[in-house]
Amino acid sequence: MGFHTFDAEKAEKLEDDSRYRYVSREELVGSLDPSDDDVVADLGSGTGFYTDDVAPHVEQLYAVDVQEPMHDQYRKKGVPENVSLVTANVAELPFDDGELDGAFSTMTFHEFAGEDALAEVARVLADGGRLVVADWSGKGIGESGPPVDERFDVDEASEQLVDAGFTVEHGYERPETFFLVARR
Numbered sequence: 191m192g193f194h195t196f197d198a199e200k201a202e203k204l205e206d207d208s209r210y211r212y213v214s215r216e217e218l219v220g221s222l223d224p225s226d227d228d229v230v231a232d233l234g235s236g237t238g239f240y241t242d243d244v245a246p247h248v249e250q251l252y253a254v255d256v257q258e259p260m261h262d263q264y265r266k267k268g269v270p271e272n273v274s275l276v277t278a279n280v281a282e283l284p285f286d287d288g289e290l291d292g293a294f295s296t297m298t299f300h301e302f303a304g305e306d307a308l309a310e311v312a313r314v315l316a317d318g319g320r321l322v323v324a325d326w327s328g329k330g331i332g333e334s335g336p337p338v339d340e341r342f343d344v345d346e347a348s349e350q351l352v353d354a355g356f357t358v359e360h361g362y363e364r365p366e367t368f369f370l371v372a373r374r
C-alpha cells in the first residue's frame with residue numbers, strides 16, 4: 191500500500207507550469223516513446239497536467255484516477271478527444287489482460303505502490319509494454335512534495351517492479367525525484 195492520497199481540494203496546485211522543474215514533458219514523452227496507434231494509461235492522472243502532454247502522441251489515453259473530483263477538475267479544463275476518464279483504483283483496473291501498450295505515472299507511485307497495484311499494472315500491460323514512473327524520491331531533499339518518509343527511492347521502486355515481473359531498463363535519482371523506465 192502507498193501513503194496518503196492527494197487532497198482533491200488542492201487540485202489547482204497541479205496546474206502549475208513550475209512543476210516541469212521536476213519532470214518535463216520532454217523526458218516523459220521521450221521515455222514512453224509511444225507510437226501514434228498506442229493505447230496507454232496515466233495512472234493517477236489528477237487534473238490531467240501530464241496527460242495533456244502525452245495525449246497528442248498516442249491513439250487512446252486512459253486517465254485513471256481514484257478520485258472523481260480530480261476528473262471534475264480535468265473536465266473543467268477541457269479533456270482532449272482521445273482521452274477517456276476512468277475512475278478506478280490502480281489496484282483494480284477495468285482493462286483486459288495485455289490491453290495497454292504502455293503506461294506512465296507522475297508523482298503518484300508513492301500513493302498506490304504495493305503488491306496488488308503493481309501486479310495489476312503488470313496484468314493490463316502487453317508483453318514488452320513500457321511503464322514510465324516519475325515520483326518524489328525518498329532520497330530527495332524535501333524542498334517540495336510529500337514528506338520524505340512517505341516516498342520510495344529509485345532502488346525501492348525498482349525492487350517492487352522487479353518483484354511484480356517488470357524489467358527495469360533504467361532508473362536514476364535526481365535532487366528531489368526519481369525517474370525510471372521499466373518493461374513488462
Ligand SMILES: C[S@@+](CC[C@H](N)C(=O)[O-])C[C@H]1O[C@@H](n2cnc3c(N)ncnc32)[C@H](O)[C@@H]1O
Binds near residue numbers: 233236256298302
Ligand atoms: C499528486 S497527484 C498527481 C496527479 C498527476 N499524476 C500529476 O502529476 O499532475 C496524485 C493523484 O493520484 C491519484 N491516486 C492516488 N492513489 C491512487 C490509486 N490507488 N489509484 C488511482 N489514482 C490514485 C490521486 O487521486 C491524485 O489525483
